[in-house]
Amino acid sequence: MSAQAHAQALEEIPGTTMFDGAQAMKGYALNKMCFSFNKAENRDKFRRDEEAFMTQYGLTEQQKAAIRARNVLALIEAGGNIYYLAKFAGIFGLSVQDVGAQQTGMSVEAFKDMLKKQGE
Amino acid sequence: MANIIGGLTSSHIPAVGAAYAKQLFEDPYWKPFFDGYPPVRKWLAEQKPDVAVVFYNDHGLNFFLDKMPTFSIGAAFEYENQDEGWGIPNIGKFEGYPELSWHIIEGAVADGFDVCSCQEMAVDHGFTVPMQLFWGDQTKNPIKTIPICINTVQHPIPTPMRCYRFGQAIGRAIASFPGAEKVVVVGTGGLSHQLDGKRAGFINKKFDLMCMEKIVDAPEELAAISTRDLIREAGAQGAEFILWLAMRGSLQGKVRRLHQNYHIPISNTAAGTLLIENRA
Numbered sequence: 001m002s003a004q005a006h007a008q009a010l011e012e013i014p015g016t017t018m019f020d021g022a023q024a025m026k027g028y029a030l031n032k033m034c035f036s037f038n039k040a041e042n043r044d045k046f047r048r049d050e051e052a053f054m055t056q057y058g059l060t061e062q063q064k065a066a067i068r069a070r071n072v073l074a075l076i077e078a079g080g081n082i083y084y085l086a087k088f089a090g091i092f093g094l095s096v097q098d099v100g101a102q103q104t105g106m107s108v109e110a111f112k113d114m115l116k117k118q119g120e
Numbered sequence: 121m122a123n124i125i126g127g128l129t130s131s132h133i134p135a136v137g138a139a140y141a142k143q144l145f146e147d148p149y150w151k152p153f154f155d156g157y158p159p160v161r162k163w164l165a166e167q168k169p170d171v172a173v174v175f176y177n178d179h180g181l182n183f184f185l186d187k188m189p190t191f192s193i194g195a196a197f198e199y200e201n202q203d204e205g206w207g208i209p210n211i212g213k214f215e216g217y218p219e220l221s222w223h224i225i226e227g228a229v230a231d232g233f234d235v236c237s238c239q240e241m242a243v244d245h246g247f248t249v250p251m252q253l254f255w256g257d258q259t260k261n262p263i264k265t266i267p268i269c270i271n272t273v274q275h276p277i278p279t280p281m282r283c284y285r286f287g288q289a290i291g292r293a294i295a296s297f298p299g300a301e302k303v304v305v306v307g308t309g310g311l312s313h314q315l316d317g318k319r320a321g322f323i324n325k326k327f328d329l330m331c332m333e334k335i336v337d338a339p340e341e342l343a344a345i346s347t348r349d350l351i352r353e354a355g356a357q358g359a360e361f362i363l364w365l366a367m368r369g370s371l372q373g374k375v376r377r378l379h380q381n382y383h384i385p386i387s388n389t390a391a392g393t394l395l396i397e398n399r400a
Contacts (some may be wrong), residue, residue, distance in 0.1 A: 013352050015319030020275040024185055035184045037205040073318070082316035082356075083180040083273055090206020095135070096388045100320035111321055118323040119384025 019081045027079020030067075033057035034084035043091050072103050122220070122297040124305055125167055126378075126398050127371045128160060129335075129364050130250040131391040132176065132308045137208030137249050156381025156393040157253050163378060163395055164254060170301040171217055171264045172255075173224075173294065174247055175287070175366040176308045177272040179204070181244035188274045189236035191286060193228065194243075194267040195221035202242045211248055211257075217264035220297055224266065227293025233286055243267055250308045270366060272309075272359055280350060283362040284343035287369020294370065307367025309360025311382075313389035316356055323390045327353040328382065331361060332392055336377045339368045357389075371398040 017023065024031075033054065036042040046053045054064050066074035070092070075085050089099050101111040136153070144150045181204050183189070199214045221237075228235050247267050255261050268290065271277050278286070287305075294303055311328040314320055331354075334342050343365050351359050379395040 013319075013348070015317045015322075016314070016351065016356050017317055018275050018351075018356075019273065024274060028185065031185055035180055038181060038203055040203065043205065072316070076316055081180075081185070081273065086315070087180065087205035090204075096315050099315065100388055103316070103318060103320045114321055115323065115385035115388060118325060119390075 017076050023079050023081070025079070027063075027081060029058045029060065030063040030075065030078055030080050031084045033059060034080070034088045037087040037091060046091065072099055122171075122294050122299050122301040122303055123400070124291060124294055124303045124371060124373070124398050125169060126163075127305045127307065127367045127375075127394070127396040128250075128254060129307045129310075129367060129392060129394040130253055131310060131386065131389055131393070132246045132249040133387045133389050133391065134204075134206075134208050134245045134249070135387040137211070137245055137252065140249075140252055141209045150386075152383045153381075153386050153391050156383070156391075159379045160254060160393065160395045161256075164304070167302065169263065169304040171220060171266065171303045172251070172306055173266045173268060173290065173303060173370070174250065174306040174308060175268050175270060175363040176243075176246040176250070177360055177363060178269050179244050179246055180273065182238075182242045182269070183273070185274060188271055189269075190271050190278050191228070191233055192236040192238050192241070192269040193221060193225050194241045194269075195225060195237045196239050196241055199241055199243045199247075199265065199267055201244070201248045204244050208245060211252055212259070214243065214251065214258055214265045215262055217266055220294070220299075220301070221266050223297045224290060224293040227296060228286070228289050231289035231292065233289050241267060241269075246308055250306055254306070268366070270363055272357075272362070277347060277359060278362065279347055280345050280362050280365050281343045284339060284365040284369040287366035288372070290366070291370030291372045295372070305367050305370045307364035309363045310354070310358055311361065311390045311392040312354040312358040314355030314357055315388060319355070321388060322355045323384055324353055324355070324358070325384060325390065328390050328392060331364070332380060332382060332394065335364060335368050335394070336375055336396055339365065368396075371396060373398045373400045
């Protein structure tokens, strides 16, 4: 299988964005900013002036809009990688159930129920 | 010669670190998960291994996308847990064993795996949560550690078969170390889960149970699964199963399942724990 055919095959999984080279190119600035949130001083700087912080990291307009909207699907669409986006969600104290509920359009309780039911 | 006495697996869900800090061992949500560990800890207390070689994946603490090595081997005197941004309590430092690390690095490269050696390596929950579950407080119950990181962040990630073969190379390297050390090998992460996208929350009990069954006696069947099929069946982050395959590859003696536990859900994840004995 060629590299291109391989990448296309990977895209076929429903509801799943493979973080491949194309996503990596698109999302670099956004992911770099979110990586910086490992450090408390950067989380504080972001809280104090979100716009300045996003500009400092060179986010695109699409990425800035997705950050302002706190919209995880839009952040993924803008090239965000979930491992780094989790650090962004962490600033607001969001759990992976909160993030999952937002992406699937469920309430957090319904999302937790759905997780539990899969064990039955 | 150093001797691999067994293989362990554990999920490494961050929420476990927080629950451990709060000692929620008897809490109804957590009990079915934490109950999977005392039999393993009892075995470890009896066997007294000297070294834990831990296959894990970094989640954006030590490595960023600027440089993303496929296989990295820790060669440090100690490994530090650091702030990951969203805060499980920092559980401090882990002692390394750089002499064995360099022996493994030499062996892996001679065997065709051109690894990245790391004399500084911050370890995140992927490493610390299983260490805490199996050994508790490192200041009271220390063990030498060698973290081995496999890329699961940036595609293309290594194939399941490549990880299984990598584990075999690591196993051969450990077995040729001129010492009397008892070594356990740990595969962390999994089982099925997906955090991102419209399929977030996906769990696949049937596939997980098949993996837990076959990993002991038919690992090559699992290693033959394609990356795409693994992600379809186990979820985007369920791809961490490649870490279990690396662990299993390193066990080259007669293997026997001594204990297992499986529970849905912990956080967004199906949690799997295994203890496999390995005898020459």
